[in-house]
Amino acid sequence: MGSTSPSGLELTMAVPGLSSSSGSEGFGCGAGNGNAVRDLDMNQPASGGEEEEFPMGIVEEDEEERGAGTGGPHRPKKLRLSKEQSRLLEESFRLNHTLTPKQKEALAVKLKLRPRQVEVWFQNRRARTKLKQTELECEYLKRCFGSLTEENRRLQREVEELRAMRVAPPTVLSPHTRQPLPASALTMCPRCERVTAATATAARTPRPAAGAAANPYHPRRPSAAF
DNA sequence: CCCGTCAACTGGATAG
DNA sequence: CTATCCAGTTGACGGG
Helix, strand or coil: CCCCCCCCCCCCCCCCCCCCCCCHHHCCCCCCCCHHHHHHHHHCCCCCCCCCCCCCCCCCHHHHHHHHCCCCCCCCCCCCCCHHHHHHHHHHHHHCCCCCHHHHHHHHHHHCCCHHHHHHHHHHHHHHHHHHHHHHHHHHHHHHHHHHHHHHHHHHHHHHHHHHHHHCCCCCECCCCCCECCHHHCEECCCCCCEECHHHHHCCCCCCCHHHHHCCCCCCCCCCCC
16 A cells, blocks of 8 residues: 555545556655645754644644633644644544544543544544545546436437438348349348348358357447446 | 644534 | 534644
């Protein structure tokens, strides 16, 4: 799994036949935003180096109270998780997309965050995963729509052809004499209801190799790959 | 200045 | 009632 980007989403997609290469503009390669750099900038202690592993993890108590409590518009300064915090959170997310209260507590202690922050991170992470999956599904459905539209056009053309044949009854030439066959010699393909002389000749001609033998009324038509 | 990202909040739904 | 989840939103922040 090398492909988890910093904000990296592990994507398990339920869309059939979806290769990650084709729809990849929206994620994977494109998702490499500058988070790593940002994390470095934001979370490095300005000087003095490594006094703390997770520099801005814990918000001061009074500030936290103000933020959540009385609905005052004052929010604490935006927290940016350090690289290490993100890595550990991602790691546990990969193992489990939800946390038990114990796991949450343990992770919070380990990361020097409040349990609430761990909880929020998991909520947001689930939402991001779902969003990505929805985007993938959307791409897939668009492609379905495209090919169905194409198939529809093809069928419409076929209907037109059939209509035209009804207006002007067909003259079918005998494969042997090259003369028009009498109506009594003609027959209808039961599958597509096209008039042919097929059964008349099908009985006489030797069966061709496997594939073409399926329908004696017509040679095989290429079917739409779908 | 605008836009994308993301931590955090809000409110409704649901399970135990 | 409490705890948790989710969808939607807000606001801080960084980058173009």
